[in-house]
Amino acid sequence: xxxxxxxxxxxxxxxxxxxxxxxxxxxxxxxxxxxxxxxxxxxxxxxxxxxxxxxxxxxxxxxxxxxxxxxxxxxxxxxxxxxxxxxxxxxxxxxxxxxxxxxxxxxxxxxxxxxxxxxxxxxxxxxxxxxxxxxxxxxxxxxxxxxxxxxxxxxxxxxxxxxxxxxxxxxxxxxxxxxxxxxxxxxxxxxxxxxxxxxxxxxxxxxxxxxxxxxxxxxxxxxxxxxxxxxxxxxxxxxxxxxxxxxxxxxxxxxxxxxxxxxxxxxxxxxxxxxxxxxxxxxxxxxxxxxxxxxxxxxxxxxxxxxxxxxxxxxxxxxxxxxxxxxxxxxxxxxxxxxxxxxxxxxxxxxxxxxxxxxxxxxxxxxxxxxxxxx
Numbered sequence: 001x002x003x004x005x006x007x008x009x010x011x012x013x014x015x016x017x018x019x020x021x022x023x024x025x026x027x028x029x030x031x032x033x034x035x036x037x038x039x040x041x042x043x044x045x046x047x048x049x050x051x052x053x054x055x056x057x058x059x060x061x062x063x064x065x066x067x068x069x070x071x072x073x074x075x076x077x078x079x080x081x082x083x084x085x086x087x088x089x090x091x092x093x094x095x096x097x098x099x100x101x102x103x104x105x106x107x108x109x110x111x112x113x114x115x116x117x118x119x120x121x122x123x124x125x126x127x128x129x130x131x132x133x134x135x136x137x138x139x140x141x142x143x144x145x146x147x148x149x150x151x152x153x154x155x156x157x158x159x160x161x162x163x164x165x166x167x168x169x170x171x172x173x174x175x176x177x178x179x180x181x182x183x184x185x186x187x188x189x190x191x192x193x194x195x196x197x198x199x200x201x202x203x204x205x206x207x208x209x210x211x212x213x214x215x216x217x218x219x220x221x222x223x224x225x226x227x228x229x230x231x232x233x234x235x236x237x238x239x240x241x242x243x244x245x246x247x248x249x250x251x252x253x254x255x256x257x258x259x260x261x262x263x264x265x266x267x268x269x270x271x272x273x274x275x276x277x278x279x280x281x282x283x284x285x286x287x288x289x290x291x292x293x294x295x296x297x298x299x300x301x302x303x304x305x306x307x308x309x310x311x312x313x314x315x316x317x318x319x320x321x322x323x324x325x326x327x328x329x330x331x332x333x334x335x336x337x338x339x340x341x342x343x344x345x346x347x348x349x350x351x352x353x354x355x356x357x358x359x360x361x362x363x364x365x366x367x368x369x370x371x372x373x374x375x
Contacts, residue, residue, distance in 0.1 A: 005316045005361045009354035010151055010179060010294055016204040016252055019245040023206065026241035034238055035229065044240045051247035055211060058254045059196070060187035067212045067230045068243050072178040073102040074223070075197035075212040076145075078234075079174040080106040082220035083143050083195070084115060090142035093117045094171070096128050098337040099147050102197075103176050107145075120146075125287030126155035126338050133165045141171040148180035148196075152334040152350060153286035154294035156184065163192040172218070178202055178210075182253040183291060184261070188213050195220075200242065205249035209242035260355045264293035267353045267362050271295065274366040280373045283344060285335070293353035298340065299373070302347030307372060314368050319350045 006014070025043075032041035034048050052063045059066075069075045080103065084093050095107055097119045107117045118136045122128050128146050137144060144166040149156045159175055166173040174195040180186055181196075182203025188196055195218070199210040214220055226235030253260065272295070275282065285296040299307070304320040311318055331345040340348070351365065 003315060005357075005364055007351050007353055007357065007361065007365060008317045008319050009357075010154075010202075010291075010350060010352035011319055012201045012207065013204045013354055014356055015201075015206055015245070016249045018252060019205055019249040022248045023241040023245040026244055030240075034240055035227065044238075047240055047244050048238055051243045054247040054251050058186075058250050059181065059198075059213060060189045061213050062216060064231070065188075065213055065216050067214055067234055068238060069210045069212055069223070069234065070208055070239075071210040072100075072176065072197050072199035072202070075199070075210050076100070076102040076174075076176050077106045078212055078220070078223040079195040079197060079214075080110070080143065080145060082223060083172055083174070083218075084110055085113075085221060086219060087142050090140050090170070091115045092138060092140040093143045093145065094120065094133070094136050094141050095145045096120045096122060096147065096337075098122055098126070098150060098152075098334040099145070100151055100176055100178070102178075103145055103147065104333075116140075122155075122337055123287075124338050126150055126153045126285065126334075127287055127289075128157055128162065130158065130161040130165050133162050137165065137169045137171060139170065141166075141169060143174060144171045145174040145176070148175045148177035148186070149184070149291050150286070150334060151179050152332060153296040153338070154179075154290035155286045156180070156289045156291060159193065160191045167192065179291060182250050183257075185257065188215070194218055200246035200249060203250055203253045205246040206242045209239050209246050211246070256355075261292050263355060264353055264357075267357055267359065268293050268295060270359060271351070271353070271362045271366060274363065275369070278366075278370060278373075280369065285338065285340065285348070293357075295351045295353075297349055297351065298335075298344035299347040299349075300341075300343050302373075304346060304348045307347070307349050307369075310372050311365075311368050314364075316365055316368055318365075319352075320348065 030043045032044050034044040056063045163173040172194045176197045178199045181198040194215045196213040201207040223234045282299045308320045335345040
């Protein structure tokens with residue numbers, strides 16, 4: 001196997017060294033419980049406060065609007081279940097058919113409890129437009145949840161417009177921004193969202209930690225009952241080290257956002273240019289407004305899983321657009337939602353480049369693909 005080429009940054013990212021170094025004291029010497037009143041707990045307590053302020057500044061929020069969680073899945077579950085169950089008169093939820101399962105499964109749980117959920121189908125380019133939302137939203141819609149950027153095809157949704165439609169119809173608006181935060185500009189107050197979910201490991205922070213933005217004044221049910229942590233809404237001793245690492249990683253990414261975007265976009269353009277210079281037949285999924293560096297490529301007549309494993313044998317990590325189980329291979333729900341032809345959908349892979357990738361990586365990926373399709 002040649003050197004590792006990691007091109008699956010939409011799945012997880014390499015942790016920044018600065019974030020790791022910032023975490024170390026709170027894993028060793030400064031291990032005090034931030035909830036305790038004695039002097040030994042002052043540094044962990046201040047670290048939590050500083051991290052909350054740092055994260056808030058990165059997304060245009062106030063510190064008291066940032067709530068620490070164990071990651072994107074918890075944040076999504078909390079936003080959906082913690083708000084939708086509050087109003088006995090407005091019980092409906094509207095979401096999209098190509099959300100991450102961290103949104104879809106909580107919505108299915110609501111349905112099992114008797115709360116109606118409507119699933120919007122995106123356009124073939126992978127967008128939920130204001131016009132689409134207007135077809136689904138009603139006066140009974142209490143919560144609208146649409147992801148900021150799709151994790152498989154990378155399309156960035158018109159969140160500000162969707163939020164406006166939701167509010168015009170008396171609905172709260174939540175966005176799963178796990179793929180967006182730290183990679184594209186996000187300002188919660190400018191967007192007008194009521195809740196926003198994020199996960200540290202998607203922007204070079206540690207795994208197992210994330211946050212939920214909850215607009216000031218908005219009432220939600222506590223995620224867990226117990227102690228008074230997270231303003232009494234999420235009981236449990238805080239993961240101080242993880243939270244500190246998350247704040248450092250997000251700040252570093254946001255400070256270098258423009259440079260990172262230009263660099264990754266250049267790598268993406270290079271890969272597309274190289275691919276176009278070959279006779280390999282493919283289509284790229286999604287519209288023009290996509291996350292930088294994320295390419296969903298469909299090769300007609302091919303097998304996405306086979307492509308993944310062939311690349312893996314050469315030390316290249318990518319992902320597939322298909323979900324496998326022990327009995328059969330199913331086309332991913334995202335590709336189904338954009339009505340991609342089965343012949344293309346089954347041959348879909350996702351290449352997601354990041355700031356740690358190089359032009360040499362891109363060229364190696366292209367050469368490996370050429371060996372597969374010219375074998």
